[in-house]
Amino acid sequence: MTDNALETTAPLTLLGLGAMGTALAQAWLAAGHDLTVWNRTRSRTEPLVAAGAKPAATAAEAVAANRLVVLCLLDDTSIDETLAGVDLAGKDLVNLTTSTPAQARARAEWAAARGARFLDGGIMAVPPMIGVPESGAYVFYSGAGELFAAHARTLAVPAGTKFVGEDPGFAALHDVALLSAMTGMFAGVAHAFALIREEDIAPKEFAPLLAEWLGAMTFSVHKAADQLQSGEYAKEVVSNLAMQVAGNATLLRTADEQGVSPELLTPYMELMERRLAAGHGDEDTTGVVDLLRR
Template sequence: MEENTPGLTLLGLGAMGTALAHAWLAAGHRLTVWNRTPGRAKQLVGRGARIAPSAAEAVAANRLVVVCLLDDASVGETLDGADLAGRDLVNLTTGTPAQARARAAWAAERGARFLDGGIMAVPPMIGVQEAGAFVLYSGSRDLLDEHRDTLAVPAHPVHVGEDAGFAALYDVALLSAMTGMFAGITHAFALLRREEISPREFAPMLAGWLTAMTSSAYGTADQLESGDYTRNVTSNLAMMVEGNATMLRTAEEQGVSAELLTPFMTLMERRLADGHGDEDTTGVIDLILR
């Protein structure tokens, strides 16, 4: 390890934590690690990592402390009794916006600066710059700026606001969109499943179509910003609801349940019934706000 390379502490060596550790060690950082199951850390010793016997001792070893644990409760349990005064705490544990905000206040009470992070990658992407991985950060911008070079090693850092809850909110919003896409992909393949159609041949067409359709996010954003949901509408809600009937009939003919589609279609019908047939689907957003 290079003596002038910043040192840091990493708490948690699950699949993601281990990937983070390998990235920092490969970049020459002095790394102190701790894991509830010590055996997981042994593979890192040969690469230069130091294993701390307790989480408190790991925290004491470096100013920058990165936490990548199972859940928010694990963070509290692990750091209970550790002296956080003067530490820079970066929490990469998956959680909710409310949990991140509460953890930021908790850290401040203990004299630590706090940054919450949402890792937009899977472990094999970590430390591979061309993989396009990035980490959403929210909370102390000063903390991120001071440790940017270190935090940029595993993945590109993107600060999304001083509000500590924003990284988790962005994270879940992106994952929610992805989940909806997965539902559509699942339904599409189900429609073809009993036909003599090669899934491999269909996949490029499906991927290309979805890629083209993602540009609709810009139109939705523009309508939300302007407040005019009829702005630049290509296919209005009345047309889409009418087209939904064909999709539902096709699913029935193909022996496929429409349960992945009907919740959204039902909301579209409600919005249309409220007299918004000249909009597109942006108004559905208002329907699901509580």
Template sequence: MNDDFSSSAPRTPLTLLGTGAMGTALGRAWLAAGHPLTVWNRTPERTAELTAEGAVAAGSAAEAVAANRLVVACLLDDASVGTALEGADLTGRDLVNLTTGTPADARARSAWATERGARFLDGGIMAVPPMIGAPGAFVLYSGDPGLFQEHRDTLAVPAGTEYVGADPGLAALYDVALLSGMYGMFAGVTHAFALLRGADVALKEFAGLLVPWLNAMAGMAHDTAGRLESGDYTTGVVSNLAMQAGNDTLLRTAVEQGVSTELLAPFVELMRRRLADGHGDEDTTGLVDLLRTR
């Protein structure tokens, strides 16, 4: 959250399309910082929280867009953005799309907005609603660099900003890549607790061991990035595939504990495939190449 404002400086007015849980959190942060806010939601009653705090509710999305040059969309999906803005005049507008979508969605929506006379910025929110306005929340942005620079301070009010490039699809790509890493971690945590579920174990005490262990292991992402960029997958490897893939302890223990191997087995299989291809002296970096389909 950006607090670097003079108390007398005028705040940029903006329009917010979508007042669900995330939209409401964003709108509340902008209102608290003194930004005049126009809001619209397909279900009008859902704007009540923000209008009670000073926002102005528009009767239609087109009316909301007409109210301000800076327009932020935080809707259900890409299709809902197109539907909401179908009758709106986007000429001269700066459209910031914080609706979750794919890189292809973002690129197509950027072209769509440009054809209608608007500048376009796509965003990926790396936070849940309670995090908005607090340290740690950030939004990935990609698209029109001029739009980002002009509105950077306003966009930084509810969450930190990370501009990742002019390609409109990059924010969505980064977003999904980060979430994929998160869900991979969730899968590992799920399997770990399944192993312990039937044992005489204090699960909270185990969590106290698991969290610092995962934090310590997360640093391997820097090694993987470095090896992928250099093309050298073997220098400095301390735990190679010959050691990891050749050991069936993980899967045998799961079977002994009455736990399905469906979360762990695909990764073990990838390691074994890479090992069988003659890469036993590598770490897991080469699995990235196995996953690529083009």
């Protein structure tokens, strides 16, 4: 069977029917794909079987049904438990189970030792976004490039796709890097709302101002990337590190006046102070990236 034929007929197996796995299954079924499903709790397969999926009694039976096998399980350990003793020779294994870069690289070696091609994925979406083109959902993929090319059309059904390289760990790394940035943003948002919480300022009226401001500040991402790539941290600086460290005193004093803990801000501020103390006051804040490296 040619790769083009695989793209056209697109039969596949999905192991794992939690909230995300179920959303993926529904999208493939809605698009007319021949889908075999398996889940440890068998009752979760029933709504999908009613919608046209083929149930498998065991993981081994599900894997045997199709060349393309997608994993959407609880964690990396669940993969070992689910596929213990299962013949993977000749299979195309796509792992959408959340993992770290190191786990993805180890899993690629594990798959190759069992005669399977491997692709790792990082889903940048929540279940309600899956199968909704206008939601902006997408999945990072990394690993065997020929495997991604062979199944690109099928993989693009539930969400957009972004292939980020042959290194199997790159999808997980991109995923976690973006989620880490999101976590930092959430910390800033929480601090901002805490500052106004006890004042006569309605959170719903403040929210548009906050969202607009955060959006306007995204230019700094591109500037930092340019500085990191060029190594010129003092390039196109608007407010240098010395000015920003001095300004931190106002942020901390305001938090104190408002009765708000500064604990979400101080770790970053301490890095800024360390960089300043090392003589980099004319730079942007980009240099803190180097301080984070261990």
